[in-house]
Structures are given as C-alpha cells and as structure tokens.
Amino acid sequence: MNQVWASSIGVVLCGGISYPAQLTTASQAARTEDKRQAVQLAEARRAERLEVLREFIQLTQQGAYASPRNSTRRPSGPPAAHLSGSPPNGPSSSASGSASG
Structure with a gap:
C-alpha cells in the first residue's frame, strides 16, 4: 500500500x-505564432x-510621355494679353510719364 x-x-x-512547463511552452508558441503572423x-x-x-x-510616366496634342486639358485663367501685341501692364507711356515729372 505504501508503494x-x-x-x-x-x-x-x-x-x-x-x-507550468507546458503552460510556458504553449504561451511561447502562441507568442511566436503571433509574431510570425504580424x-x-x-x-x-x-x-x-x-x-x-x-x-x-507607371501612370505618371505615361502622362509625362503623352503627346500635348492628345491632351484635353486647357490652361485656366485669362488669355495672355501680351501675346496679342499689347504689353501686359497696359501702355508704358503712363508709367514713364509719372516718373519723369
């Protein structure tokens, strides 16, 4: 009976x-699995x-190499008046006339 x-x-x-050894091993395995998944x-x-x-x-390169003729975008803002022959700030005689006074 003693035996x-x-x-x-x-x-x-x-x-x-x-x-406790099994618990420690299981928790380490869970941490290792969590790290692997992360x-x-x-x-x-x-x-x-x-x-x-x-x-x-790729899209920006395609846009950079696109032909300007195929572009449908128009520049915004007022038309460039200096391209029509007149100076951009109006007649220059008024600016130079006030400076010579």
Missing part, C-alpha cells in the same frame, strides 16, 4: 512540475504599398 501512495505522490509531483501581415501590406507606388509611377 501505491509513493507512486501516486510521484505522479502528482511530476504532473505539478510539468504543468511579420506576414506587414510584408503583405508592404507589397500592397509597393504595388500602388509602382502603378502611380
């Missing part, structure tokens, strides 16, 4: 010692950002 108690006490002690997610996001950047660069 049964001794065996039972040994099982309980070993189980009590191994339980790294994987970061890599996926990085790849998405790089793809968007590549697409942006």
Whole structure:
C-alpha cells in the first residue's frame, strides 16, 4: 500500500512540475505564432504599398510621355494679353510719364 501512495505522490509531483512547463511552452508558441503572423501581415501590406507606388509611377510616366496634342486639358485663367501685341501692364507711356515729372 505504501508503494501505491509513493507512486501516486510521484505522479502528482511530476504532473505539478510539468504543468507550468507546458503552460510556458504553449504561451511561447502562441507568442511566436503571433509574431510570425504580424511579420506576414506587414510584408503583405508592404507589397500592397509597393504595388500602388509602382502603378502611380507607371501612370505618371505615361502622362509625362503623352503627346500635348492628345491632351484635353486647357490652361485656366485669362488669355495672355501680351501675346496679342499689347504689353501686359497696359501702355508704358503712363508709367514713364509719372516718373519723369
């Protein structure tokens, strides 16, 4: 009967010692898995950002090499008066006449 108690006490002690070790191992494995998933997610996001950047660069290069004849954009603002022959600030005689007074 003493051997049964001794065996039972040994099982309980070993189980009590191994339980925290199993918990520690399980928590470390969970942390390692969480880190792996975080790294994987970061890599996926990085790849998405790089793809968007590549697409942006490609579109800007296409726009830079597009022919101006094919462009439908018009410059905004008033028409350039200096191209019609008159100076941009009106007649220059009034500006020079007040300075010579």
